[in-house]
Amino acid sequence: HHDKLALPVGTTLDRFIMRKQEDFPYATGELSQLLRDIALAAKIVNREINRSGLIDIAGAYGNRNVQGEDQQKLDVIANIRFIRALRNGGEVCTIVSEEDEEMIQTGNVQGKYVVAIDPLDGSSNIDVNVSIGTIFSVYRRVSPTGGEGTEQDCLQTGTHQVAAGYVIYGSSTMLVYTTGNGVNGFTYEPSLGEFFLSHPHITSPKTGSIYSINEGLSNDFTEGVREFVAYCKQQNYSARYIGSLVADFHRNLLKGGIYMYPATLKAKKGKLRLMYECNALSFIVEQAGGKASDGQQRIMELQPQSLHERCPFFIGSTELVEKAEEFMAREF
Ligand code: AHG
Numbered sequence: 001h002h003d004k005l006a007l008p009v010g011t012t013l014d015r016f017i018m019r020k021q022e023d024f025p026y027a028t029g030e031l032s033q034l035l036r037d038i039a040l041a042a043k044i045v046n047r048e049i050n051r052s053g054l055i056d057i058a059g060a061y062g063n064r065n066v067q068g069e070d071q072q073k074l075d076v077i078a079n080i081r082f083i084r085a086l087r088n089g090g091e092v093c094t095i096v097s098e099e100d101e102e103m104i105q106t107g108n109v110q111g112k113y114v115v116a117i118d119p120l121d122g123s124s125n126i127d128v129n130v131s132i133g134t135i136f137s138v139y140r141r142v143s144p145t146g147g148e149g150t151e152q153d154c155l156q157t158g159t160h161q162v163a164a165g166y167v168i169y170g171s172s173t174m175l176v177y178t179t180g181n182g183v184n185g186f187t188y189e190p191s192l193g194e195f196f197l198s199h200p201h202i203t204s205p206k207t208g209s210i211y212s213i214n215e216g217l218s219n220d221f222t223e224g225v226r227e228f229v230a231y232c233k234q235q236n237y238s239a240r241y242i243g244s245l246v247a248d249f250h251r252n253l254l255k256g257g258i259y260m261y262p263a264t265l266k267a268k269k270g271k272l273r274l275m276y277e278c279n280a281l282s283f284i285v286e287q288a289g290g291k292a293s294d295g296q297q298r299i300m301e302l303q304p305q306s307l308h309e310r311c312p313f314f315i316g317s318t319e320l321v322e323k324a325e326e327f328m329a330r331e332f
C-alpha cells in the first residue's frame with residue numbers, strides 16, 4: 001500500500017505532497033502543483049480573514065451572487081485570491097465558483113484540471129467571528145488540452161474527482177484533503193507560513209451521537225426527516241449546528257455524527273450545492289469510512305445537470321446516514 005512509510009506528524013505539506021508523488025511513478029507533478037497553489041491561496045485568505053475586523057473588508061459587498069445571496073466582501077476577496085492562485089499556477093484550465101454564474105476560463109489551455117470551489121463557506125458567520133471555510137473539488141478535464149474547458153469537463157459525477165478538500169479557518173486553520181488514498185489534515189503555523197501534518201490518515205467513527213440540522217426549518221421537513229430527528233432526541237444525541245458547513249462537517253468527521261440539509265417545501269432540492277459543497281465533502285467522508293447521500297442515493301453518483309444545482313445532503317458516520325435513509329424510505 002502507498003503508506004508503507006507513514007510520514008511522521010510534523011511533516012510539512014510540501015514534503016508530504018512530494019513523498020506522495022513518489023508513490024505515483026507516472027505522476028507528472030501537475031496535481032501536486034495544483035495542491036500547492038490552493039495552499040498558497042489559503043494562507044493569503046487566512047491572513048485577510050484574521051484581520052477583517054481591522055481593515056475595511058467586513059460586511060456586505062453590495063452585490064448579489066447567482067445564488068441570490070448578498071455577497072460579503074470576504075466572499076469576493078476569497079474568490080479573487082483562489083482564482084488568481086489557480087490561474088498563476090497554470091495547472092487549471094477552468095473553474096466553477098459559487099460566486100460566478102458562468103465557468104471561469106483561466107487561459108491555461110494546456111491545463112489538465114478543472115476545479116469547483118466554494119471560496120468562502122459560512123458567509124453568514126464572517127462578521128461574528130465564527131469558523132468559516134473553503135471547499136474545493138478537482139477533476140481531470142475530459143476535453144483535449146489546447147482549448148478552453150467545457151461544461152462536460154465540469155459536469156462530471158463526484159466519482160470522477162481526483163482530489164477534494166477544505167480549509168477551516170477556525171481556532172486554528174487547517175487544510176484537510178484526499179487524492180483518493182485516505183484523508184490527511186494539516187495545521188497552519190502562521191509564524192512560519194507552513195502547514196504541518198497534524199491529523200494523518202483521518203478515519204471517521206462508524207457511528208456517533210451528534211446530529212447537525214437547522215431545526216428552525218422543521219415545519220418544512222418531510223415526515224421521515226422529522227421522525228429521524230425525533231429518533232436522535234430519543235437517543236439523547238447532542239445537537240450541534242454552527243451554520244458553517246465546513247465547521248459542522250469537520251467536527252462530525254473527527255468525533256462521529258451526521259450533518260443534514262434536507263429538501264424543504266421552499267427549497268425542493270435543499271440548499272447546498274452539488275459541485276463545490278456536497279461532492280467535495282462526500283469524497284472526503286467516503287475516504288474516511290463515512291457515507292454521503294441525498295436521502296435516496298450516493299451523492300457521488302448524482303449526474304450534475306447544471307453548475308450550481310443543489311441537492312439534499314445527509315453526510316457523516318455510516319450508521320447514522322443509513323438510519324436516516326431508513327426513516328426516509330418509510331415515507332414512500
Ligand atoms: P455559503 O456561505 O458558502 O453560501 O454556505 C452556507 C451554507 C453552509 O455553510 C451552512 O451549513 C448553511 O449554508 C447554513 O444554512 P442555514 O443558515 O439555512 O442553516
Ligand code: MN
Pocket residue numbers: 067069098123
Ligand atoms: Mn454563499
Ligand code: MN
Pocket residue numbers: 118120121122245277
Ligand atoms: Mn458554502
Ligand code: MN
Pocket residue numbers: 098118119120121122123
Ligand atoms: Mn460560499
